Amino acid sequence: MSDPLFDVSGKSIVIAGACGGLGSAIARMLGERGAHLTLTDRDHAALEKLSDTIAGKVACFEINVVDETDTIAVLQSASDTYGGIDVLINATGAFVTGPADQLAAEDFRHTFDVNTTGAFLLSRAAAKHMSSAGGSIVHIASVSSIVANPNYAAYATSKAALSQLVRVLAREWAPQNIRVNAIGPAMTETPLTTAHLAGNSFRDQALSVIPMGRLGQPEDLLGTILLLCTSGGNYITGQTIYVDGGRTLV
Template sequence: MSGATVNGRVTLVTGAAQGIGAAIAERLAADGVVLALADMAPAERTAAVADDLAARHGVAARAYQLDIRDGEACRRVVEAVTADFGGLDALVNNAGVNTFGDTVELPEQAWVSVIDTNLNGTYRMSLAAYPALRERRGVVVNLASTAGHIAVKGSAAYAVSKAAIIHMTRVLALEWAGEGIRVNAVGPTIVPTAMNAGARANPTYMRDKLASIPLGEMVLPQDVADAVAWLASGSARMVTGQTLFVDGGATII
């Protein structure tokens, strides 16, 4: 994947200030991608990531503050990116949240919050970016999860949001193929990030989780980033509507 043809392409990554999003930004910067990094974190935090990548990789990178729960904010950020860089070639819908606990004990507001951020946020950003992507025959890469493909106890809202993202990926790929826009997703199993630090601190959970992965280890953020980079590149020019599971074999059991 290191030879992916993406140099100079303008890519907007949401949730880019930390975790998987920051790893995706790092990987794309190494490929020479022009980066628009969006996050709801304080502006200076995302700007520090952008400045660091620009300095180390010699790429253009700019930070944008964004709450993907706000459709108008999504549109404003896309407009700002296209004004700053002249267009948009790829959107990486990475921003998301999780909540843990049995479904019967999950507060309704927690369910609503996860669905609104993960599923509706991906929807809002995709629609906001559509006009710009149509101009460039661009690419969308969504972040899904193995939890959207197989049943996982204690994460119903997250799992349902990711399952819906997988199917929305198929629908948008079909609807937008005529404009030359490819839409795909990456579905990792557990990745060590701050979002799941609490779950990873539970030895029983980790024992059972690793036992469910044939290769026997967690996915690294860089593994996800490599998959995203490939799907966003010209090397995947005939791939659309697919979810690439980066899961050590978890979905084949």
């Protein structure tokens, strides 16, 4: 029997960036617990492949989260499929690094667009379909929301802005009982970081600032995701919760 504090069975949950390393782990965990899932990503082929591996009810829609028309249409489809939306989890992301004096302005804009503007568009498209009982929105921010790593001008700026967006939306939508939060992971092994972590010096540097002495794994985030999606977290709003092996303590 599922614990009523952390029960997602029958909840209509939209996951954006569902095909990524974090999104797919979240989708599998929620599917196993009986959530009614809408999986969205810009990668159509990956969506079809992923949906075959998920237990329970699954709908899939291709989306580009920086396109407002797309976000409105896809969240409407999710709502039509399940009679509303209870939870939005946004695990889309762009990760570009490089010295500030060499970073292309286009890369800076693109990173901000996906990580921050996309989060804004998804949040308001989802909130429209949340019932009078409320709902929960969870974004994946990063330790870079507060840690100022050199070479992270684009990424860290976008994630700091995302954490502040979460705070503002949490205040605006609290009267509708819509909670808005983020999770801030440390360096986690997923396709987003594979190329970076392949370099020994990058990996060693990343490990040297994590007190728990290991990189994150997607599974490390699942308990906090479940908390924020369920009544167990029903008085938490406006927070970025760092799930980071102590990275933000250094």
